[in-house]
Each structure stands twice: as C-alpha cells, then as structure tokens.
Amino acid sequence: MTRKHIVVIGGTAAGPKAASRAKRLDPEAEVTLLQKAPELSMASCGYPYFVAGSVADRSALLATPAGVVRDPAFFAGAKGIAALVGTEATAIDRQAKTVSWQRPATGETGHLPYDKLILATGSVPKVPPIPGRELAGVATLSSLADADGLRALAGTHKGGKAVIVGGGLIGMETCEALVAAGLDVTVVEALPGILMGFLDPELALLVENHAKSKGAAILTGVGIAAILGTDGKVTGVRLADGRELPCSLVVLSIGVAPNVALAKAAGLELGPTGAVATDAHMRTSDPDIYAVGDCVEVKNRLTGRPMLAPFGDLANLEGRVAGENAVLGDTATFPGSIGSGICKVFDFAAAATGLSERRAREAGFDVVTAVNAGPDRPGFMGAKPLVSKLIAEATTGRILGFACVGPGNVNRQAAEMAMAILGDLTIDDVATADLPYAPPYSLAVDHAIATAHVLQNKLRGLMRGASSLAVKERLDAGETPFLLDVRGPKEFEEMRLGLGETLIPLGQLRKRLGDLPADKSAPIVAYCKVSMRGYEAQRVLEAHGYDNVTVLEGGLAAWPFGLEK
Amino acid sequence: MTRKHIVVIGGTAAGPKAASRAKRLDPEAEVTLLQKAPELSMASCGYPYFVAGSVADRSALLATPAGVVRDPAFFAGAKGIAALVGTEATAIDRQAKTVSWQRPATGETGHLPYDKLILATGSVPKVPPIPGRELAGVATLSSLADADGLRALAGTHKGGKAVIVGGGLIGMETCEALVAAGLDVTVVEALPGILMGFLDPELALLVENHAKSKGAAILTGVGIAAILGTDGKVTGVRLADGRELPCSLVVLSIGVAPNVALAKAAGLELGPTGAVATDAHMRTSDPDIYAVGDCVEVKNRLTGRPMLAPFGDLANLEGRVAGENAVLGDTATFPGSIGSGICKVFDFAAAATGLSERRAREAGFDVVTAVNAGPDRPGFMGAKPLVSKLIAEATTGRILGFACVGPGNVNRQAAEMAMAILGDLTIDDVATADLPYAPPYSLAVDHAIATAHVLQNKLRGLMRGASSLAVKERLDAGETPFLLDVRGPKEFEEMRLGLGETLIPLGQLRKRLGDLPADKSAPIVAYCKVSMRGYEAQRVLEAHGYDNVTVLEGGLAAWPFGLEK
Known part of the structure; x- marks a missing residue:
C-alpha cells in the first residue's frame, strides 16, 4: 500500500486541526505541515490578553490543555506529523502535485509531493494606504510576532498615548488591552459607530458608552488621513477632518484580508469576496486541494451568499472537515456560518x-x-x-x-x-x-x-414599541411626544431621561389620567427602567382610549443617548 | 359589553403570570387571584439561598427587578388585579361557574363567579409514611413558610447535625444551604445515587464526590425507616439497614406531588401521572377551566408521553399561555417540556x-x-x-x-x-x-x-470508547485489561488511577510498543486526563495492529471511582 502524502500549508488553527484529523483518520498517511512562523498552533484570539499582560506566560498561547507546548517535537511525537516551522510555501505546481518551500533563515529550498494539499494560509491585516504607515510605533495585531511587538511597545509607551484605527472586534479588544496596559487610548472608527459589522447601532452605542466610561476615547464617523512622525517615529495621527491627535503608538485594526497569494498564483478559483472558493467539502476548484480558515469564504447559512468568516472556531471546524476529506474522500461537509461572535469590551x-x-x-x-x-x-x-x-x-x-x-x-x-x-x-x-x-x-x-x-x-399588536434609535430620531426631528416615565419616585430621582418627561408611577396611572394630554390621540412615549412597566402602562392607556402610545423598548437601560443623574 | 370574570387560584408563579397576562390582553377583564398563603409571587427556587443566608433579605424573594414587593397593593395598582391573600379556594362549582373560598384567619367565606378559571394550585411535598414524621425538627422546603421555618431551624441548630432525606435537585440544594448555614449534613438517598431523576450515574457520581469534598456526607442506596425522637423532638433517623444517625434536624425532600385536590373534587380529568390533564392550550377537560404549573402534567416533547415538570420556568411559560387563552380563546399553545434543569451543588x-x-x-x-x-x-x-x-x-x-x-x-x-x-x-x-x-x-x-x-x-468506528462506569464494571467483573496512561510523567506523579496502570506518554508510544502486551488482541484501555490523547493513542495502536483498544471516555477527569494522589 502506498502511503498517502498530505501537505498542509499554515500552522495556526485550521492547518494543525486539518493535519491532526487527517493523521488520526489515516495513521498510514504521511502528513507534513509547513509553517512560515517559528511557532505552531497559536491561540491567536488570545493575543489581546497577552498584550494586556493578563496572560503573562507567552507559552500558554501555544500549549495544550495539559500544558505541553505544541512545537515540532510535540507534533512528531504525539501526532506523528512532520511540522516544519520557519518554512514558507512559495508555489504550488498543480500538474506535478508539489509544493515548493524555502527557509528564509537558512536559504534552504525544496519541494514536497502531495496527494492532497490543504491550504490554511490565513489572513493578513489590512493596512490603509495612508502616509506614515511605515513609521516606528505603527503596529498591527494579527500574528504572534505582532503580539510580541505590541506587548513590548505597550510596555515602553506606558502612560503614553495610543490611537487604535478601527473599532471592530479586534480594535475594541485591543482598546481594552492597551487601557489595561496603562496607555491613554483613543479609538478612531470611520463608520458611524463601533462594532458596526456585528451590531446594530442601538446596541453598539451602549458598548461605546461603556468603553468610554472605562477611560477610552472613541471617535466615530471619522477616518485617519495620515500618521504623523518625526525621526521615523510616530508623533500623532491626522484625522480626515483635519484634527490632529498626538500619540506615540498607532495600532491598525481595520480588519483582515484573506491571504490568497499562493492560491491565486496556482490558479485556484477565488470567490466574490476575494477569498478562496470551496465547496461544502472545503475543496477548492482543484479536487486535490482543500482550503480552510481565514483564507476561504464560506456560505452564510441565512442568506445563502458567500461571506468572510475569519474566526478561530470556524477555522477549527473547517480544518476538521478538510482533514477528514483529504484522507477519506469527501465524507464530511461544513455547512457554513451564521456569523456568531462574542467580544469582551471591559x-x-x-x-x-x-x-x-x-x-x-x-x-x-x-x-x-x-x-x-x-x-x-x-x-x-x-x-x-x-x-x-x-x-x-x-x-x-x-x-x-x-x-x-x-x-x-x-x-x-x-x-x-x-x-x-x-x-x-x-x-x-x-x-x-x-x-x-x-x-x-x-x-x-x-x-x-x-x-x-x-x-x-x-x-400581535399588543405592544407598540420603538427602539431607542427610533424614538431619538423622532425627538431630533422636532416631535414632542408626551414622555411618560412610569417608575417609582426614588428610581426617578436616581436617574432619568431629563427631556421634560412626566413621572406617573404605574400603580397611580389609572387614577392620574388627568395628568396626561387631553387629546387622547396625542403621541405618548411610555417607559420604565426596562419597559416591562412601560408596556403595562401602554395596555392601561389603550384601555382608556389613548391610541397613540409607544413603548420605548428596553426603557432607560437600553437608552444610549445619556441620562440625567 | 360585559366584563369577563377571570379567576386564578394560586399565587406563586404560574398563577400571577396567568393573571397578569390575561389582564394585559384584556384590560376590561376583572381578574381575581386567590392565594392561600400571605405572600404572592414568591421566588420559590430561591428558598435554598434564603435558608443558607446568602439571600439575607426575605422581601427580595417577593420583589420585582425594580425592588417593589409584589403585594396586593402592587397587584391592584400596577396590574389592575385583585389579589386576595390568605384566601383559600375550597370548591369549584362547574355548573354554576363559581369558586368558593374561605379565609381561615377571619372565618370569612364567599364565592366568586368566573367566566374562565385558571388553576395554579401547585404541588405539595411528598412525606414518606414513616414513624416520627410529626416530630419537631422535621421540615420540608416547599413553601415560603417552610423556608422561614428551615432558616430559623438552621439558625438554632448551627453546629448540629442534619439529615436530608432525598438527594434530588431540592435535596442537594438544601444540602449546600445547610452546610453553608454551618450544619453537619448527611444526605440519605434510597436510590443508588443522587440526582438520579436527572443524571446518569457516571455524572451523578462526580457531583456526589464534589459534595463530599465540601463536607457533606452522602449515603445512597438506603432509605429511611424512621425518624427517632425524644420529648417530641428529633434525635436521629434510623436507616432501612438498621443504622442510626443522630441528628436534631431532618429535611424531607423526596419530591413533590401535584396538588390536585380541588381539581379532583370538581371532577376534572387527571392524567396518568396523577396530575391535572390539559391540552396544548393548557385547558382541562372543562373548556372553561385551565390549569398550569406544578399541578399539571405536560407532554414530554421527546417521548410524546405525559410527564411531571414542576419547574418555575415552565410554570411561567404555561401561565402566560393560559392567561392569553382565557381571554382571547385558545390562541396560544404550550408545546411541552424536554426536561431541562440545572442545579448548583457547591x-x-x-x-x-x-x-x-x-x-x-x-x-x-x-x-x-x-x-x-x-x-x-x-x-x-x-x-x-x-x-x-x-x-x-x-x-x-x-x-x-x-x-x-x-x-x-x-x-x-x-x-x-x-x-x-x-x-x-x-x-x-x-x-x-x-x-x-x-x-x-x-x-x-x-x-x-x-x-x-x-x-x-x-x-464512525474511529474511536472505541467506554464510559467510566462500563470500564469499572469490566474491572469489577475481574477482567484485567492493560491500563495505558498516555499522559506526561509529571501529570502521572500528581494523580493517577492507581490500578496497576502503565505510563507511556503519547509522544513515546510509537517507539515503546514493546512495553505493550505481546498479544495484539489483548484488551487495552487507553486514557489521559480527558482522553484526547487517549484517543490519539488508540488510533496509533490500531495502526500498529492492536485491535482491542478501548478509550476511557473523559479520561481521569470523568473517573468518579477515586484517584491515587
């Protein structure tokens, strides 16, 4: 029996998972993992916590649950996989079915034959084409080398000012990390709000308010025009509106792009998102080549359309499917993503x-x-x-x-x-x-x-609700609904909307209808702390003939536009 | 328009929810809630934490999230519901469509007409028919009065010995509560393990071990024959096997039975479990009477069979459905239970x-x-x-x-x-x-x-696993498989099975096949801390021709039969 040669390119998450799965399912297979970086199986989602210092031990990012660092010796001994680190795949010859590689450190080159090839080439951080991006003090947080660099920079810049460009998931995690590391942090987001790829604005604003309450400055709706510097070092950023923010550290976190260079050069089909296209078996347009992780697009299970989903959990699931299919022959499928994510922000x-x-x-x-x-x-x-x-x-x-x-x-x-x-x-x-x-x-x-x-x-038409955003838009448009707070007096004293509202505790509402507008069709917005009582109030008022009552959904707890205290 | 009369019997969870929902959906309806106890809307799942003392303020068990105690004034003012406490429903006249009531404190009696009646009569704690159950110091934990009583008893018996009869959910929560309150606690469970209605033994044993590690004694597989006493006070319990345990406090928590007295007397149909039978609208055999909460049986959505599901969350969901149907006419359905539960045990x-x-x-x-x-x-x-x-x-x-x-x-x-x-x-x-x-x-x-x-x-036949219980049964039956621990030497030193196992770290396994039984069909049980490496070991060994390798599922982390340290 000929041993099957499986070559995996990429050693962060999807690649090692695919390699391990392939080897477990076909212990006869010869599985080789090519990894450009010196490390393997990095917990890249942990980088912000390493930068913050809350993860003190770098090797914890590379270790199994039992505490063993996943180095080439581990892969050889425990997994039976040849993991070649510091080894960059440079080209794929699909006719000859070989992968060329080089070792920049030693100048060595070579090539490996494959029966099945699995691409897990990951992503690269997007860098905006702005002046100054080459200055010392400009960082990204995509690789472990980035994390090492940013942790060192955070240490040397402690007490200094940092600007984070981009308020997405990584940007906000990095914001928390740098605040924890003792820097004075400003997040600059070109979109109207943070986490916009992820959350609708009503909820994103609540997170933004929270981050601000923890000491982060957040500027939204304005891009970066240039990074400013002296003597090759960052001294600040200039915003698109001309404002300048002094700082000595800039982190670019405007997102990642699939790393498709190798796939593209090999003539593999890319999808509409620009990532490698695969079928449900994670197989590319070449039946002997699979692709997984950040370099691929996957199906959005709700829209049916291709999407980028560069998340560590999906990388593992995709890797498991490709690793199986590479040795067993397309027995496993990956159904796609629904875009699940979670992010700690303070x-x-x-x-x-x-x-x-x-x-x-x-x-x-x-x-x-x-x-x-x-x-x-x-x-x-x-x-x-x-x-x-x-x-x-x-x-x-x-x-x-x-x-x-x-x-x-x-x-x-x-x-x-x-x-x-x-x-x-x-x-x-x-x-x-x-x-x-x-x-x-x-x-x-x-x-x-x-x-x-x-x-x-x-x-069912029982509750007529509007989100904080919808109510704010009505107020901003000059509408003056009767704002009806139905909480208790003590709650009101502690915190309130402060927009001329009237307090009528729910328990008194039935008896104090005289305090409401005489015109029973005048607009009323009812609310309480969370709008459970606001909803009760609406039901009571409607029973008494008021026909234009709206409940502020989520009440004051979901109101992101400031409260009076 | 005639106002609809809705009468709800029972004021703990399902009843108030049904009453509130009915009133919100039909603000014209006259909704009356009859409650035997002096309190309303008790958070009965919180009683163990009140007994433990971790919930200091009794009124917190009766309050809305905004901190308002749900008393009759609250129900009148905020909800528009007449909540009559200390008022026991004594009979239902289905022809006349009235409910008779009495107030034991004052001797008052009366009756209320209903268009729709909702029964939420709850459950009563089962009391085993054993001698001594009437002694002072014997408690249950079902009502708020029980909770008050047990909290007081826990205070006066601090440092003393308590026996809890029954190791189900409530029994184990009570165990934690009484340990927290400073008592020396023994749980006696007649079944072979604790939480048996809920968990399979492999997992239940892990919880039992944990409770023991926190100082609780747990005796399983033995019932209580009698509660012993002197001068009307508990002095101990006698087990079915004759052993006697001295104690001054006994808590009976062998489960609850649906309180169907009123429904039965009214001739409503009971189901095979002995609880009130309803359809998916929570309607009883009388189309004008609904029943909800602990007094009903519901459909098990997996088996299709009726089951008792006396849980506070379902009581609320059922109450919401019945409240709606009572006023809108069977528009809502409750699909049944899958038996979800969670329990804190230390x-x-x-x-x-x-x-x-x-x-x-x-x-x-x-x-x-x-x-x-x-x-x-x-x-x-x-x-x-x-x-x-x-x-x-x-x-x-x-x-x-x-x-x-x-x-x-x-x-x-x-x-x-x-x-x-x-x-x-x-x-x-x-x-x-x-x-x-x-x-x-x-x-x-x-x-x-x-x-x-x-x-x-x-x-897929890739892993051949067996649970801890299955492996233990093989060992107890005298089988002597080769026990293969594939962890690292340091892990082994810290903790191990202690049953004559052999340590071969996974990374060395391929080179140390000579240390395994010469007969490649001899039974081997492979494991590590969690059996990820145990599974890898099985794959390696099978590739080398060993055809009788079993993985101990969950490894040492799931082994409940004691480890050597």
Whole structure:
C-alpha cells in the first residue's frame, strides 16, 4: 500500500486541526505541515490578553490543555506529523502535485509531493494606504510576532498615548488591552459607530458608552488621513477632518484580508469576496486541494451568499472537515456560518449571532425586531443587566438574528440563540423554550425568551414599541411626544431621561389620567427602567382610549443617548 | 359589553403570570387571584439561598427587578388585579361557574363567579409514611413558610447535625444551604445515587464526590425507616439497614406531588401521572377551566408521553399561555417540556436537558452516547473543567439528551444544547455548529461541539470508547485489561488511577510498543486526563495492529471511582 502524502500549508488553527484529523483518520498517511512562523498552533484570539499582560506566560498561547507546548517535537511525537516551522510555501505546481518551500533563515529550498494539499494560509491585516504607515510605533495585531511587538511597545509607551484605527472586534479588544496596559487610548472608527459589522447601532452605542466610561476615547464617523512622525517615529495621527491627535503608538485594526497569494498564483478559483472558493467539502476548484480558515469564504447559512468568516472556531471546524476529506474522500461537509461572535469590551460582553437588522434588510428579508432589557438572573442572586435585540422574518417568524450586550451573562444568551438559529426556530418556539433554570444561572423567564415575548407582543399588536434609535430620531426631528416615565419616585430621582418627561408611577396611572394630554390621540412615549412597566402602562392607556402610545423598548437601560443623574 | 370574570387560584408563579397576562390582553377583564398563603409571587427556587443566608433579605424573594414587593397593593395598582391573600379556594362549582373560598384567619367565606378559571394550585411535598414524621425538627422546603421555618431551624441548630432525606435537585440544594448555614449534613438517598431523576450515574457520581469534598456526607442506596425522637423532638433517623444517625434536624425532600385536590373534587380529568390533564392550550377537560404549573402534567416533547415538570420556568411559560387563552380563546399553545434543569451543588453546576441515557432507553430509543471531559475555556483564561454526556438516537443521529457537570461554565453548555434539542439538531449539526467564541467565554472548539465530535468518532468506528462506569464494571467483573496512561510523567506523579496502570506518554508510544502486551488482541484501555490523547493513542495502536483498544471516555477527569494522589 502506498502511503498517502498530505501537505498542509499554515500552522495556526485550521492547518494543525486539518493535519491532526487527517493523521488520526489515516495513521498510514504521511502528513507534513509547513509553517512560515517559528511557532505552531497559536491561540491567536488570545493575543489581546497577552498584550494586556493578563496572560503573562507567552507559552500558554501555544500549549495544550495539559500544558505541553505544541512545537515540532510535540507534533512528531504525539501526532506523528512532520511540522516544519520557519518554512514558507512559495508555489504550488498543480500538474506535478508539489509544493515548493524555502527557509528564509537558512536559504534552504525544496519541494514536497502531495496527494492532497490543504491550504490554511490565513489572513493578513489590512493596512490603509495612508502616509506614515511605515513609521516606528505603527503596529498591527494579527500574528504572534505582532503580539510580541505590541506587548513590548505597550510596555515602553506606558502612560503614553495610543490611537487604535478601527473599532471592530479586534480594535475594541485591543482598546481594552492597551487601557489595561496603562496607555491613554483613543479609538478612531470611520463608520458611524463601533462594532458596526456585528451590531446594530442601538446596541453598539451602549458598548461605546461603556468603553468610554472605562477611560477610552472613541471617535466615530471619522477616518485617519495620515500618521504623523518625526525621526521615523510616530508623533500623532491626522484625522480626515483635519484634527490632529498626538500619540506615540498607532495600532491598525481595520480588519483582515484573506491571504490568497499562493492560491491565486496556482490558479485556484477565488470567490466574490476575494477569498478562496470551496465547496461544502472545503475543496477548492482543484479536487486535490482543500482550503480552510481565514483564507476561504464560506456560505452564510441565512442568506445563502458567500461571506468572510475569519474566526478561530470556524477555522477549527473547517480544518476538521478538510482533514477528514483529504484522507477519506469527501465524507464530511461544513455547512457554513451564521456569523456568531462574542467580544469582551471591559466589563461588557457584546455578542451577536445570525444577521443584524441592517444585514437582514440588505439581504432582502422582511424584518421584525424587538429590543429588550432586563437582568440576567434574579435580583437576590446578584443580577447584572443585559440588553438584547431579536431579529426575525416577518412572514415566517423565523429567528434571523440575535444580539446581546451588557455586564450580564451575555455568553449563555448568545450561545443558546445561535443554536436556536441553527435549528430554524421561530419566535413562538423561543417564546416557549424549555431551558435550564435555577436562580444562580438565569431568570425564571430567561432573558432571550422574554425578548421573544416582547417581539410576539409587538407582532400581535399588543405592544407598540420603538427602539431607542427610533424614538431619538423622532425627538431630533422636532416631535414632542408626551414622555411618560412610569417608575417609582426614588428610581426617578436616581436617574432619568431629563427631556421634560412626566413621572406617573404605574400603580397611580389609572387614577392620574388627568395628568396626561387631553387629546387622547396625542403621541405618548411610555417607559420604565426596562419597559416591562412601560408596556403595562401602554395596555392601561389603550384601555382608556389613548391610541397613540409607544413603548420605548428596553426603557432607560437600553437608552444610549445619556441620562440625567 | 360585559366584563369577563377571570379567576386564578394560586399565587406563586404560574398563577400571577396567568393573571397578569390575561389582564394585559384584556384590560376590561376583572381578574381575581386567590392565594392561600400571605405572600404572592414568591421566588420559590430561591428558598435554598434564603435558608443558607446568602439571600439575607426575605422581601427580595417577593420583589420585582425594580425592588417593589409584589403585594396586593402592587397587584391592584400596577396590574389592575385583585389579589386576595390568605384566601383559600375550597370548591369549584362547574355548573354554576363559581369558586368558593374561605379565609381561615377571619372565618370569612364567599364565592366568586368566573367566566374562565385558571388553576395554579401547585404541588405539595411528598412525606414518606414513616414513624416520627410529626416530630419537631422535621421540615420540608416547599413553601415560603417552610423556608422561614428551615432558616430559623438552621439558625438554632448551627453546629448540629442534619439529615436530608432525598438527594434530588431540592435535596442537594438544601444540602449546600445547610452546610453553608454551618450544619453537619448527611444526605440519605434510597436510590443508588443522587440526582438520579436527572443524571446518569457516571455524572451523578462526580457531583456526589464534589459534595463530599465540601463536607457533606452522602449515603445512597438506603432509605429511611424512621425518624427517632425524644420529648417530641428529633434525635436521629434510623436507616432501612438498621443504622442510626443522630441528628436534631431532618429535611424531607423526596419530591413533590401535584396538588390536585380541588381539581379532583370538581371532577376534572387527571392524567396518568396523577396530575391535572390539559391540552396544548393548557385547558382541562372543562373548556372553561385551565390549569398550569406544578399541578399539571405536560407532554414530554421527546417521548410524546405525559410527564411531571414542576419547574418555575415552565410554570411561567404555561401561565402566560393560559392567561392569553382565557381571554382571547385558545390562541396560544404550550408545546411541552424536554426536561431541562440545572442545579448548583457547591462549586459545581449540574445540568441536564432532554433525556438521560436511562430514560431514553426506557422510552424505547436506540441510543448512542459519549462522555467527554475538557476545559470550559482556554487555559490562559482560567479554564475550569466540564464533564458532559451526549445521548443521541442511533438511527437518525438526533440529539436526545445532554448532561454536563463541573465547576466550569455548565450554564452555557446546557442552555445551548437545550436549544439544539428543541431544534431537532443531529450530532452532525452540533459538530459543525457556529457558536459565539472568544477566549473569555469558551474554547475555540466549544465543549459541547467537542462532545459531538467524540460521538461522531465513535459512530464512525474511529474511536472505541467506554464510559467510566462500563470500564469499572469490566474491572469489577475481574477482567484485567492493560491500563495505558498516555499522559506526561509529571501529570502521572500528581494523580493517577492507581490500578496497576502503565505510563507511556503519547509522544513515546510509537517507539515503546514493546512495553505493550505481546498479544495484539489483548484488551487495552487507553486514557489521559480527558482522553484526547487517549484517543490519539488508540488510533496509533490500531495502526500498529492492536485491535482491542478501548478509550476511557473523559479520561481521569470523568473517573468518579477515586484517584491515587
């Protein structure tokens, strides 16, 4: 029997997973992993925590759960895989079925034959074409070398000023890391808000407010025109509007681009996103070549369209599928992504799964949404707040997306709703879901279930709700609805909208209808802390003939435009 | 227009929810809530934490998230509901459509007319028919009065000995509570293990070991014959095997029985479980009477059979459905339960959703299972261990059940897998699920996904696994497999099976085949800390012709029968 030759290019996440899976399924196979960097199996999602210093030991980023560093000796001994580090794949000869490689450190070159080739060439950080990007003090955070460099820079610049260009997931994680490392941080985001690829603005603004409360400055809706420097070193940035921010450190985190150079040179088909195209078996246009991880595009399971999903978890799942298929022959499939993600931003978590409202509308869905705020567990168990948004298809009720932010247990909410989306569940399904409950872990009516109840109530016409953003737009347009706060006087004293609202505690509302506008068709916006009582108020008022009452969804807890204290 | 009269009997969870929903949907309706106890809307799942003292303020168990105690004034003012406390419903006249009531404190009686009646009469603690059950110092933990009483008893018996009869969910929560309150606690469970209604024994044993490590004594497989006393006070218990345990406090927590007295007297149909039977609208055999909460049986969505599911979360969901149907006319349905639950036992959480292996087999399913152990997040983020068990239907791969225990983030795992079961997902669906991932929140390959990978590998014949229990049974039967520990020497030194095993670190295995049995068909059991390396070892050995290698699923992390240190 001839031993099968499997060559894997790329050693971060998808590559090692594919190599390991292939070798486990075909222990006879000769599996070789080519890795340009000196390290293997880096936990790249941990880089921000390494930069922050909360992960002190660099080797922890490279170790198995049992604490063994995954170096070539580990791959040889434990896995039976030849892992060649510091070894760059330079070309693929698809006719000869060989991969050429070189070792920059020694000048060695060579080539390897393959029966099946797996590309896991990853991504490269996007660098905006602006003057000054070559200056010392300009960094990215994509590779372990980047992480080493940025950690060193954070140390030498402690107490200094840093500008982070880009307020996406990596940008916000880096923001927290550099604040933790003792720098004075400004995030500059060209889009109107942070985390816009991920969250709708109502929720993103809450995260932005939280980051600001932790000492980060955040400028949105303005790009960077140039990085300024003296003697080859960063001294500041100039914004597109002409403002200059002095700083000695600039981190570019405007995203990553699939690293397709090798695939492109080999004539493999790229998809509409510019990444390597594969079928559900993770097979490229060449039946002997698979591609996985950040260098590929995958199917968005909700829109059916190709998308980039450069996430470490999917890299592993894709690698597992390609590793199996390379030795067993296309027995495994990867169904695609729904765009699930979660991100720690100081004491908040921000998570989303499925489509945001904006993306769902862009994809042509007829969309209904609800925003809900509430505690993550009973008050007597140390509740922390959550704000979530549920996006569903109007015609079918199918859940299209769910986002959740706050200091509460976002993690459970987002994970359960990702599974709900994967199971094609509807609003009604979620509204009656049987989830594990005990006071230390959730509310009796789980937060996501309560959010589904809100959306049910809206769809049934029982609740007429509007998001914070929609209400703010009405106010900004000069409309002057009667703002009705139905909380208690003590709550009101502690914190309020401060926009001329009237306080009528819910319990008094039935008796104080005289304090409301005489015209029962005058617009009223009712709310409380989270708008449970706001909703009750709307039902009470409608029973008394008021026909233009809107509930501010999520109440004050979801109001991101500032509160009076 | 005639105002509709809605009467709700029972004011703990399902009743208030039903009343509130009905009133919101029909603000014209006259909604009356009859409550026997003096309090309303008690967070009864919080009683153990009140007994423990970790919830100091009793009113927190009765308050809204905004801190308002839900008393009759609150129900009147905020909800428009007449809540009559201290008022016991004594009879239902279905012809006249009235409910008779009495107030024991004042001797008042009366009756209320109803158009629709909602029964939420709850459950009563089962009391075993043993001598001594009337002694002072014998308690249950079902009502707020019970909680008050047990908290007081725990205070006066501090430093004394308590016996808890029953090691189910409430029993184990009470165990933790009384240990926290400073008592010396013994749990006596007649079944062979604790939490048996909920977990299969492999996982239940891990929880039992943990509770013991926290100072609780746990006796299983033995019932209570009598409670012993002097001068009307508890002095101990006598076990069925004759042993006597001295104690001054006994808590009976052998479960609850649906409180169906009123329904039965009114001639409403009871189901095979003995609880009130309802249709999917929560409607009883009388079209004008609904029933919700602990007094009803619901459909098990996996077996299709009626089940008791006396859980606070379902009580709320059922109440919401009945409240709507009572005023809108059977527009809402409750689909039933999958038996999701979670329980805090000291520093462990124990959760299950769907069917345990035992229950799945009892229901006639052809079942496949896998046990998996692993960290809940990367080591560099402060990982804590999890052990889980996945139960699927062999023919279709559909997930039937999932259980998870440990100090790690069980909550996320159980919630996401409950949704997976509700979405009819298969092993393959879970194995490629796109879940939110970042290092503070989960592993790149989420624990439940990894468990699905293990089961996939077993089903594909790649991994031949056996649970701890199956391996223990082989050893107990006198079999002497070659026990192969493939961890590192340092790990071995810290902790090991201690059953004559051989240590060959995975990395050396390919070179040390000579240390294995010469007969390549001799039974070998391979394992490591969690059996990832154990699985690799099996693959290596099979490639070298060893054809009788079993992986100990979950490795030492899932071995509940004691380790040598």
